[in-house]
Amino acid sequence: MYYRFCLLILIIAGSNFACSKSDQTATGSSSGTTTTTTAYADLFIPPAITGTSFNLTLDKSTKQFKTGAATATYGYNGNSFWGPTLIMNQGDDVQINVTNALSDQTTVHWHGFHIPAIMDGGPHQIIDAGGKWSPNFKIKNNAGTYWYHPHLHMKTYEQLAKGAGGFIIIKDPAESALALPRTYGIDDIPMVFTSRRFNTDNSFDISGAYGDYQLTNGTMNAQVTLPKQYVRLRMLNAEIERGYDIGLSDNRQFYIIGNDGGLLNAPISVKRVKIMPGERVEILVNLGADALGSSIDLKAYNSGQSFGFPGAEPATTGDFGSLLNNKDFSLLNIKVGASTTNAITALPAKLANNTYWTNADVTNSRTINITGGQAGSAFTFDNNTYGFTKINQTINLNAIEKWTIVNNNIFGHSFHVHDVQFKIIARSSGVVGDHESGWKDTVYVPLGETVTVIAKFDDFSDGVNPYMYHCHFSNHEDGGMMGQFLVK
Ligand SMILES: [Cu+2]
Structure with missing residues (x-):
């Protein structure tokens, strides 16, 4: 397994997770600035499945998040949290065979897909414990980042919180013709953000709105090495409630290239982007001018948000409190590694020709x-x-x-x-x-x-x-x- 145990020091007063690198200090918005000792863990990259026929099995699992007992989780296809990334092509007729190995009902919804209602995987397409469901449909959506997750009424929170979900990447000819990063797991990285609270026995606390510990792809204190060039981050907020106001720790510009339904017409240069539960934002980050071996954090700048922003509440405990609330915290430590042979080194000026309803x-x-x-x-x-x-x-x-x-x-x-x-x-x-x-x-x-x-x-x-x-x-x-x- 990829994870290592983390010696986590949570600076409650100072407001942040502080991670292990000796040159890194906590960057909390209020008090503490402290060098601490936390080990990073390698970012989990979900395995990818490509084709027109996909098999998914949802089952119970466990994952070692903290010292002590492993946490009871759900995962598809033997993953300990989350599931494989399904890569599909626009125009293909796909068949998906879903097996429910839980002792509870579930459903699987294809979030963002334009497909018949009976194939949608909402609360009505129930898969009984031990049962199977085999929807098939044509991929009509644009190239972009979509996802699948349970949608069983009154159990969506529990099943999603335990780890049931996965990415879907759709490709199409127009997107494929662009000079964009698209080597999965190398310069094209799926990133799902959520957070969890743990009970004293290390099981997930599935009751409140917010978690206390941030997870990126199910990894706590995640770190990844990315090549010294433009990289593409496909970001998904799969939180229960929390919003994220995302930026980079040196406050550099980055480039939004897509949202939920595919590419924008042109890249948008920003220093921050908000992403709310269910939303996807694809960004390009230029690491081409960074020194080999240097690092930068992708962060949530969630301190100082106005009331009504989910996660802005000041409480640290209770149903609407969290150790991460109203704080800035790291989502991913990015180490800059060697560039690849097919590096993308320029930002496309134009991306798509969407014409929108008025x-x-x-x-x-x-x-x-x-x-x-x-x-x-x-x-x-x-x-x-x-x-x-x-x-x-x-x-x-x-x-x-x-x-x-x-x-x-x-x-x-x-x-x-x-x-x-x-x-x-x-x-x-x-x-x-x-x-x-x-x-x-x-x-x-x-x-x-x-x-x-x-x-x-x-x-x-x-x-x-x-x-x-x-x-x-x-x-x-x-x-x-x-x-x-x-x-x-
Ligand atoms: Cu709501």
């Missing part, structure tokens, strides 16, 4: 209000708790719909719609950021904000099987912050 295209509009959450009650949409047999919205096939999501409530949320990729056209707080200007399936709706998106609901009609829309905070989703829509 108000002029809209054939129907609807408004969804974020409700509930008061006095300990669950969050809801339009005051309706999720109902397994309840259809909340009915959409005409080929409609181009404008959805306005209104958050006059008490906290931020991450709003995800199945079946479609949408275009964010308005935020009441101001303009839509360049960093979220591409195709999206998940959008952050901050406290006090109204967000408007447009999507076309084409190709797949079904008068019986619904798609889901929901908050991608899995505790909110499990609590009933989910609705169902039919396209017919």
